[in-house]
Each structure stands twice: as C-alpha cells, then as structure tokens.
Amino acid sequence: MNINPYESPRVGEPMKEQAMEGPPGGDDSVRQLLVEIRNGQREMLELQREAVMQAREALVRTQRFRPFSYVMIAISMLVMIAMPLYSIMRIRNTMPTILPAARAMPPTIPVPRPTTKATSQVGGGDDGV
Numbered sequence: 001m002n003i004n005p006y007e008s009p010r011v012g013e014p015m016k017e018q019a020m021e022g023p024p025g026g027d028d029s030v031r032q033l034l035v036e037i038r039n040g041q042r043e044m045l046e047l048q049r050e051a052v053m054q055a056r057e058a059l060v061r062t063q064r065f066r067p068f069s070y071v072m073i074a075i076s077m078l079v080m081i082a083m084p085l086y087s088i089m090r091i092r093n094t095m096p097t098i099l100p101a102a103r104a105m106p107p108t109i110p111v112p113r114p115t116t117k118a119t120s121q122v123g124g125g126d127d128g129v
Helices: 027-063 069-089
Strands: none
Touching: none
C-alpha cells in the first residue's frame, strides 16, 4: 500500500514521520523554506493575537459607562418621546385667513329713485308685475 504524503492521517491511525525524499543537496533548501514558512505563520499568529487583544480592549473601553452616561440616556429618551408628542399636540391653524384690506368709502348721499306712473299710484293699481 502506497501512502500519499499529502493525505492527513485518519482518526485512530498512528502518525509516523516520513523522511523527505529528494536530491542529495536539496535538503537544506527545503528545510530552510519550511523554516521560513513556520516563522511566517508564527509571526502572523502573534499579530492576530495582538489584534484580538486590541479589539477586546477597545470593546471594554466603549462598554464602560462614562460619568454622565445615565444623564445622557435620560436626555435622549426625553427628546425622542417629546418630539412626536410636540408635533401631534401643537395647535395648528387650518388655513391662514387673509382679510382684504378695508377700502375707504366716501359717504354717499341717497340717490332719489325715479318715480313712475306705477309707483306713484297709491292704493290698488296694476303694478305690472
């Protein structure tokens, strides 16, 4: 049975080290490459841990209450409740009524109505209506 060097061992199977096969002078360059890869992975892991720690510290800083945080919460709640109530309950004019300016009228003299035959008859005549 030929074992694939790239295959992970199965669960419960003992893991055995295999010697690398290659050209006689190439072992040092392969080992050096593997060491560089390992060092790079360690460095990345350290940077990741530092980033996680900084993120945790920032989260703790933002979650901590400031001295006037309760006051700020109360003010913001008051404003959020008051604004809709103010807009609903304020007295509104339905439509602004614009009154026309009063014109100055000169005093008038009553105009005499012309008298006609029908209006001059007193008591029973045909009015023509």
